[in-house]
Amino acid sequence: MNSPVRTRREGGILEVTLERPKANAIDLETSRILGITFAAFRDDPDLRVAIITGGGPKFFCPGWDLKSAAEGDKVDGDYGVGGFGGLQELRNMNKPVIAAVNGICCGGGLELALSADIILAADHASFALPEINSGTVADAASIKLPKRIPYHIAMEMLFTGRWLDAEEAHRWGFVNHVYPADELILRTWNMARILASGPPLVYAAIKEIVRDAEDSNFQDAMNRITKRQLKTVDVLYGSEDNAEGARAFAEKRDPVWKGR
Numbered sequence: 001m002n003s004p005v006r007t008r009r010e011g012g013i014l015e016v017t018l019e020r021p022k023a024n025a026i027d028l029e030t031s032r033i034l035g036i037t038f039a040a041f042r043d044d045p046d047l048r049v050a051i052i053t054g055g056g057p058k059f060f061c062p063g064w065d066l067k068s069a070a071e072g073d074k075v076d077g078d079y080g081v082g083g084f085g086g087l088q089e090l091r092n093m094n095k096p097v098i099a100a101v102n103g104i105c106c107g108g109g110l111e112l113a114l115s116a117d118i119i120l121a122a123d124h125a126s127f128a129l130p131e132i133n134s135g136t137v138a139d140a141a142s143i144k145l146p147k148r149i150p151y152h153i154a155m156e157m158l159f160t161g162r163w164l165d166a167e168e169a170h171r172w173g174f175v176n177h178v179y180p181a182d183e184l185i186l187r188t189w190n191m192a193r194i195l196a197s198g199p200p201l202v203y204a205a206i207k208e209i210v211r212d213a214e215d216s217n218f219q220d221a222m223n224r225i226t227k228r229q230l231k232t233v234d235v236l237y238g239s240e241d242n243a244e245g246a247r248a249f250a251e252k253r254d255p256v257w258k259g260r
Contacts, residue, residue: 004030005037006055012048012196013189014041019055025065026108031079034086042093045259048196048203051188052087052116053100057181060101060125061085063108085112088140094204094232096195100188101125101166102181111140114148117207119174120188121166122181130161148174200259201241204232 008015016037018024026034041050054060064084065073083089087097088111099116106128113119113127129145131138138158146154149172156162169175179187195203208230213221228234236242240260248255 003033005033007037009047010189011193012046013051013192014047014049015051015053015189016041017053017055018061020065021056023059023104024054024056024061024109025067026061026063026085026112027065027068028073028077028079030065031084031086033080035080035082035090036086038086038090038093039081042090042095048095048198048200048259049192050095050097051100051192052097052112053185053188054102056103058103059109060099060103060105061109061112062104062106063111084108084140085115087112088115088144094207095200096203096207098188098192098195100184101127101175102184106130106163107138108140111138111144114141114144114174118176118191120184120191121169121175121178122184123166123178124181125166125169125175125178126163127157127166127169127175128161128163129157132159132161145174197257199241199245199255199257201232201236201239201257205230205236208232 002019004018004020006017006019016034020030038050041047064075080086081090085108096118097116099113099119101113101119101121103122103124104126105113107130110127110129129138129141142158145157153172157164166175166178170178209225212224212230224230225233228237241257244255244257
């Protein structure tokens with residue numbers, strides 16, 4: 001039996017593709033495999049950027065596999081490390097993740113995309129949270145979506161299940177860029193290569209600062225940074241890369257990042 005998750009590695013980039021015909025829906029087994037995959041990415045010092053996308057031209061991911069649920073998968077079952085989709089509750093993910101949304105992206109699939117730092121979409125992609133129509137709640141999206149787009153738009157999606165096309169999703173701000181479908185993966189890899197060439201310790205510090213500041217006022221968050229109470233910030237300020245950045249600027253050359 002083929003794995004529902006396919007990976008491709010090039011240099012410091014890992015591409016993760018959902019491969020569960022017909023729609024790339026996620027069951028418990030697939031969620032656990034995704035969690036193992038993203039945890040391994042997180043812990044591999046040679047990997048710097050991850051891409052998550054869907055196989056085929058029509059679906060990114062529609063979320064929870066209702067057919068598997070009907071056959072016995074429990075909605076409160078073991079999703080594995082990282083929770084549903086392996087990414088949205090994965091601790092200490094201090095590397096950039098790009099979602100390349102290649103088609104229908106709804107329910108838990110939209111929650112998976114919202115777990116990425118950057119979302120790129122094909123021009124035929126569409127987005128929705130249809131849980132309201134089945135009498136359930138899009139729990140992770142209820143937390144994440146109002147942080148990405150205006151509150152009233154997020155609530156309309158949550159309350160009504162309304163679909164957004166790629167251009168509207170871009171207009172409201174939770175999609176960074178929209179590309180023709182046949183350019184999406186190429187453009188995603190171009191962005192991933194740019195990020196992979198950047199300073200990994202700085203990316204780690206940025207992500208920890210953002211997480212830490214979510215439940216803090218500005219001054220408290222700044223105090224923890226300046227006092228070097230955040231592990232990634234402390235590592236960055238004492239690193240070879242930090243010194244290399246200043247040295248490369250003074251010498252008018254491109255820096256060589258070593259991640260240490």
